[in-house]
Amino acid sequence: xxxxxxxxxxxxxxxxxxxxxxxxxxxxxxxxxxxxxxxxxxxxxxxxxxxxxxxxxxxxxxxxxxxxxxxxxxxxxxxxxxxxxxxxxxxxxxxxxxxxxxxxxxxxxxxxxxxxxxxxxxxxxxxxxxxxxxxxxxxxxxxxxxxxxxxxxxxxxxxxxxxxxxxxxxxxxxxxxxxxxxxxxxxxxxxxxxxxxxxxxxxxxxxxxxxxxxxxxxxxx
Amino acid sequence: xxxxxxxxxxxxxxxxxxxxxxxxxxxxxxxxxxxxxxxxxxxxxxxxxxxxxxxxxxxxxxxxxxxxxxxxxxxxxxxxxxxxxxxxxxxxxxxxxxxxxxxxxxxxxxxxxxxxxxxxxxxxxxxxxxxxxxxxxxxxxxxxxxxxxxxxxxxxxxxxxxxxxxxxxxxxxxxxxxxxxxxxxxxxxxxxxxxxxxxxxxxxxxxxxxxxxxxx
Numbered sequence: 001x002x003x004x005x006x007x008x009x010x011x012x013x014x015x016x017x018x019x020x021x022x023x024x025x026x027x028x029x030x031x032x033x034x035x036x037x038x039x040x041x042x043x044x045x046x047x048x049x050x051x052x053x054x055x056x057x058x059x060x061x062x063x064x065x066x067x068x069x070x071x072x073x074x075x076x077x078x079x080x081x082x083x084x085x086x087x088x089x090x091x092x093x094x095x096x097x098x099x100x101x102x103x104x105x106x107x108x109x110x111x112x113x114x115x116x117x118x119x120x121x122x123x124x125x126x127x128x129x130x131x132x133x134x135x136x137x138x139x140x141x142x143x144x145x146x147x148x149x150x151x152x153x154x155x156x157x158x159x160x161x162x163x164x165x166x167x168x169x170x171x172x173x174x175x176x177x178x179x180x181x182x183x184x185x186x187x188x189x190x191x192x193x194x195x196x197x198x199x200x201x202x203x204x205x206x207x208x209x210x211x212x213x214x215x216x217x218x219x220x221x
Numbered sequence: 222x223x224x225x226x227x228x229x230x231x232x233x234x235x236x237x238x239x240x241x242x243x244x245x246x247x248x249x250x251x252x253x254x255x256x257x258x259x260x261x262x263x264x265x266x267x268x269x270x271x272x273x274x275x276x277x278x279x280x281x282x283x284x285x286x287x288x289x290x291x292x293x294x295x296x297x298x299x300x301x302x303x304x305x306x307x308x309x310x311x312x313x314x315x316x317x318x319x320x321x322x323x324x325x326x327x328x329x330x331x332x333x334x335x336x337x338x339x340x341x342x343x344x345x346x347x348x349x350x351x352x353x354x355x356x357x358x359x360x361x362x363x364x365x366x367x368x369x370x371x372x373x374x375x376x377x378x379x380x381x382x383x384x385x386x387x388x389x390x391x392x393x394x395x396x397x398x399x400x401x402x403x404x405x406x407x408x409x410x411x412x413x414x415x416x417x418x419x420x421x422x423x424x425x426x427x428x429x430x431x432x433x434x435x436x437x
Contacts (some may be wrong), residue, residue: 026282026283026284034238034284034285038284094329095332098328098329098332098336101294101295102291103287103290103291103332103333103336104284104287104288104291106329106332107283107287107329107333110329146375146376152375152376152377172324173324174325174375174377174378175375175377176324176325176326176327176375176377176378180326180327
């Protein structure tokens with residue numbers, strides 16, 4: 001693996017709004033004393049949760065010719081591959097709480113972790129996209145293996161290009177990353193403006209019942 | 222206090238997710254030397270059944286479901302040792318071995334199913350995540366379990382569910398030990414294709430299917 005152009009970042013801001021967390025936990029449509037109780041619990045837990053988050057990211061920009069020529073990279077001049085994580089401590093604590101019959105607290109920790117790593121990925125995405133623009137390219141939206149036609153097995157290529165272990169991420173034989181709260185993705189760099197560059201990943205996905213969905217389901221006409 | 226009133230309070234404590242109250246009432250039942258199996262079945266169980274109903278009707282959401290499951294588990298952790306001391310045992314709905322299959326380290330969904338099965342009277346042996354496939358069968362045989370629950374979150378790991386069923390077939394245990402499957406990429410069609418006995422889309426459905434399998 002070439003050491004050139006591998007960039008590590010440890011400075012990320014993680015700050016989740018308690019109301020957003022409660023919405024994801026499933027109390028979005030309800031006004032009740034339970035919702036207020038849950039909000040109090042979430043607000044009380046957040047300082048402890050934040051101590052367990054250690055965000056780290058790594059990325060590398062390669063030429064199209066250096067990719068494995070998967071159709072997902074088609075028409076790109078360059079491709080940025082990236083991995084980020086919030087570390088293993090939060091998910092360990094979540095599992096420990098669940099084992100101790102503190103299931104709701106465990107779920108709050110886990111849900112916060114999922115949102116936190118998403119925030120880290122968004123920030124890494126912005127850093128890479130800004131770099132692409134400075135280099136004179138048009139960046140695509142980010143896209144992760146396991147979505148659409150980019151199969152989960154393609155994780156192997158990302159980890160071939162990037163030393164995930166340097167930020168504490170290991171790829172298992174099932175192509176799952178450890179810690180679980182990790183995200184890998186690619187951003188294509190194009191020489192010309194691309195259509196739909198502002199659309200979210202949800203617009204590409206057909207999991208219509210996903211609680212995180214923020215786009216209508218694409219119709220199959 | 223009349224015993225019926227006590228039962229009503231127990232039911233309410235589970236529905237409202239009041240852990241301290243559920244624990245206090247469990248202790249009170251012990252102090253009053255009540256029949257603890259009756260206390261569980263007439264006091265606490267109606268509470269968790271009502272919670273399941275409220276969830277199905279869209280009245281309750283996941284946090285409420287989990288708080289009630291925690292309450293149920295807390296009350297049981299007080300009552301069950303007393304039952305054993307008196308030479309009795311809680312009559313369980315059945316014994317379940319549960320885990321996330323080898324290669325897969327996701328355990329949240331599996332934990333929620335385990336919690337709801339426990340709250341609904343099943344004896345649950347939780348093997349954790351990334352469980353070697355043979356271990357599910359070995360443990361189920363060792364513990365004389367009725368059901369194996371297999372969780373998988375990836376298309377690359379859900380094949381492990383099929384392999385466990387294949388192991389059961391090889392050992393002529395298919396049908397004797399029932400298999401339930403679940404997880405984000407798992408569907409009813411997949412469950413049928415691999416010969417699983419049941420598929421639960423969520424934790425409450427998993428409880429229903431487990432009860433159905435026990436009566437089949």
